[in-house]
Amino acid sequence: MKLDAKSPEGPLARKWEKYRGEMKLVNPANKRKYTVLVVGTGLAGSSAAASLAELGYNVKSFCIQDSARRAHSIAAQGGINAAKNYSNDGDSIWRLFYDTIKGGDYRAREANVYRLAQESVNIIDQCVAQGVPFAREYSGELANRSFGGAQVSRTFYARGQTGQQLLLGAYSALMRQADLGHVEMFPRRELLDVVLIGGRARGIITRDLVTGKIERHAGDAVLLCTGGYGRVYFLSTNAMNSNATAIWRAHKRGAFFGNPCYVQIHPTCIPVSGDHQSKLTLMSESLRNDGRVWVPKKKEDLKKHPNEIPEDDRDYFLERKYPSFGNLVPRDVASRNNKEVCDEGRGVGASGRAVYLDFRDVIKRDGVKSIAEKYGNLFQMYEQITGENPYEVPMRIYPAVHYTMGGLWVDYNLMTTVPGLFAMGEANFSDHGANRLGASALMQGLADGYFVIPSTLGNFLGTVGPSKVSTDAPEFKAAEDAVRLGIAKLLKVSEKGKKTVTEFFRELGLVMWEYVGMARSEEGLKRALKTIPALREEFWRNVRIPGTGEEFNKELEMAGRVADFLELGELMAKDALHRKESCGGHFRVESQHPDGEAKRDDANFSYVAAWEWKGENAEHVLHKEELNFENAHPTTRSYK
16 A cells, blocks of 8 residues: 655745635534534544634534543643744744654655644634633733743643633533534543444444443444643653553554654653652653753762752763753653663662753742742642652652554545544654654644644535445444454453553563663663563463453553553554664664764655554564655754
8 A cells, every 4th residue: 555645835934725626615504414523522532622622513523531622632741832023033834844754854744844833823812712721921912831842832732721711712612512412422432343344434433431231323433632642651751541542442443553662761851769659740841951960070079968969060961962952952862861871870860860950040040939939839849749849859750651642644635544433643754754842732633623633524524425334334333343353352351360460560660661662772672562462461360350341440441551562562663673773762873973963864865664464363564654855854863
């Protein structure tokens, strides 16, 4: 199968305009004839459901939480990018496009990224109109702050609660449409399969997580807005409910999986404190605007209180190695350097797996009140978790899994290789290449939902036309039977099983972190590809799941997700092994420059790796979408 990105012809800056001028339209009266299934209610899902309902479509909205506003998008802290140039520091749509392409290490599609930069300016206006309380200057103008990977201030923010405030805006729009009867809400539902009729996505199979009831839902299109797969590492900044089941089950139905090895390790997380943890806590990247990252120069100073270590004995290693960007280097660069100094034996804290993020200098310069206005809730959160006051003692941070750039392969329309099945936000691979710049996830989710999918979905539906489908169709019965069989298989194994789901999950996470984490080697990846199948085989003969499928059963829920992670983890290792280069979040130890910086191989790997599922016991098949850079020509990615 040849991958067709369906990018419009013509100059980059006019592609999106040209597309919208030529696309098929659905008139307002006909929109009522279509039903759209939107799975997920984060920023992409809520904005898409609200926008499509506003246009006149019938929308069914599904979320795994008890309320749409509890989606994981609320956890985003630092801000959302937009090329408004309010700071008058030289920003532009082109600059945001270029920074995003460069930050992704030239592994993203130009047309999609430029469209994202174009729509960024509209997102802010939309959110302000919804009442999102962005920070403002004394003049009343919206405030901006800088973020990693850029030399301009383009990040709009609401203290350290930006994701929550943006989600509340999208949620309010969604619930308005629900109140009008244009959106039907289905909370506490988990998608367990996608139903294809005539090769086109026409419905989904879900499980009511409270009652255990298996349900069928039919529609004219299915939109997956279900987030990323960072929980495959067990410990991550993602919520416990974040999982890959929706996109993985869609992958098994024919949707290609793009760039699964691209995972972002966030540099500013509260370090692991013990085996009792099931989640890690993020400290916003915005803190690197004012906090300075350092470790002691001398190992003998590690036992000293940080405030007792004089300036000359501190190694501000990011500022030393990257003078142009300093502490604002992109996340992949900061994370690798944080790990590197710890591997040298200069890590701080009891575990030796942390570096300092110090606000001493900015507090001395601007005062406590100024810092509290910008970061107060983040400082409170840190103190509640660690028992240390960051106004008085430097924070201790260490990298942790945060975001996944890979996901279902989509074309310019955000449609997967399955007609009628769309993927948006973190569920797709499209906009960030090998590394996401901070504050760009919220931008992509809202751009996809508010501005892209209303056009591209209309183009698809206007092309295929309305056609009724019943949940009594044999394809729905076959999909439901397969779901029930999968649940029964898990419960049958558990009759004799001895190990809990969490034990298997933790073991998989350790393998992924050790061999498919920040630094990957051929030897380690091959070891992972032996270990994971063995762990999966043990899971299917020794997992223990109490309870039944006809009730509220968290262990059963988790077992299904871990089963999917055990397959996905293997594909991630396979993708990382085949990509014999370093780019963005994918760092191969065999591919680096003499100074330790990542070494890309544009001649051989300037493509999207899109993997096709061929069956339970068959090898995935690799398809390639070649990337052509006509505008942002690949150069050595340097922040020095």
